[in-house]
């Protein structure tokens with residue numbers, strides 16, 4: 179008898195319908211899986227066979243053929259274990275075919291028949307919600323909460339194969355939503371009120387947060403660059419529901435989903451400079467998202483940025499431009515979203531003292547320039563804000579002198595500026611803040627004082643700004659005006675934005 183069980187495959191962060199067809203024929207006992215299975219799928223026969231027997235069912239000596247249809251979608255991972263097992267039970271007369279109708283199954287099986295977690299269950303749930311409203315999605319218990327982020331589907335999360343089959347046989351599949359998650363207001367262990375002084379660096383981070391601009395902090399060791407960057411998440415607004423779902427889907431597919439992210443936290447990724455190109459951008463024979471995608475809708479923090487190999491850093495140019503990463507493989511190409519705010523931190527030179535008033539740089543001639551050249555021009559050009567951070571004097575630190583605004587106050591200003599931006603970009607698809615708006619659109623539509631325009635044009639000539647750099651200055655100026663709740667960009671906003679350009683740095 180031929181059995182057909184509905185399931186789904188995840189490619190990138192999208193899911194596709196897959197039908198698991200199982201035929202159990204008389205003949206030499208053997209087992210074949212066809213339909214582009216790769217990696218763990220090929221081993222499912224071992225797990226499924228043991229799971230069926232150890233759950234108290236029978237695996238008769240038959241010629242078993244499993245076909246994963248359609249054959250042109252690559253099938254990866256272990257999520258087909260469960261539908262394959264059910265297919266065998268149907269094909270061998272141990273389960274009535276009507277019991278699996280209008281139900282979609284994903285799950286790995288352990289040898290003892292427990293249903294184990296899979297990657298990408300949110301992607302599957304979103305797909306089922308769109309394509310099969312009214313169907314029941316059966317997921318592993320460990321994925322119940324994740325899949326439950328999609329509210330318009332019915333879910334079942336059996337603990338074992340045996341439990342599931344008994345429920346199906348008795349026509350009482352236990353369908354239920356996971357316990358509601360109430361995201362508590364986010365609390366951070368760090369706060370900008372921990373920082374003494376550094377008002378101009380804090381201001382720059384506030385501007386970056388408000389417009390989602392890329393930024394690099396440059397200064398000597400101990401100046402507080404890492405400390406400042408790590409406080410950026412505390413002033414960013416909460417993710418929208420749609421943004422949170424994208425983030426969860428990516429982290430789930432990568433197999434690194436944490437409780438924080440499931441609850442909707444904004445990603446803050448800080449990979450070490452020993453990371454490989456594939457680790458940063460994504461890759462592998464079965465493509466996995468890299469750090470740029472794990473940072474989607476959040477922050478990618480590259481501490482000691484010039485210690486990253488130049489080739490690895492240059493890989494950032496494409497995702498910075500396109501907000502997505504395409505990983506091409508012979509069999510297919512997969513794309514992952516990658517829209518992140520880049521925050522870098524670096525010493526100005528190998529010894530760290532270049533440009534410090536009252537201190538002497540011990541680097542050889544040319545060494546400082548060589549160090550800076552570790553970042554290519556095109557990459558530097560894509561970083562809107564270059565910010566010098568000097569060390570706060572020791573006596574000020576110990577006196578706790580001059581602690582300015584804390585995170586709550588800064589976050590409120592950022593939130594207001596984001597509101598203004600959302601309203602402005604209502605009509606533009608997938609644009610919510612200044613960093614993401616096409617430069618030409620802004621140039622044409624935003625009101626700007628003639629004095630500001632003159633300043634911008636003369637600076638563009640003097641600094642030899644590329645068209646891209648010109649638009650980037652305009653976008654930062656727009657954010658600065660939004661923070662001030664000014665509808666028009668004024669000369670003072672442009673002047674501040676220009677101070678953040680690299681060539682204006684001393």
Ligand SMILES: Nc1ncnc2c1ncn2[C@@H]1O[C@H](COP(=O)(O)OP(=O)(O)O)[C@@H](O)[C@H]1O
Nearest residue numbers: 372373374376398399400401402403404405570
């Ligand atoms: N402005 C500051 N306010 C409070 N503490 C500071 C400040 N600057 C530096 N520190 C202290 O110095 C430590 C080192 O700072 P860090 O952020 O690691 O510097 P950097 O990354 O620039 O080398 C911090 O953990 C913090 O304790």
Ligand SMILES: [Mg+2]
Nearest residue numbers: 403404481523
């Ligand atoms: Mg540091």
Ligand SMILES: [Zn+2]
Nearest residue numbers: 527529539541
């Ligand atoms: Zn030096």
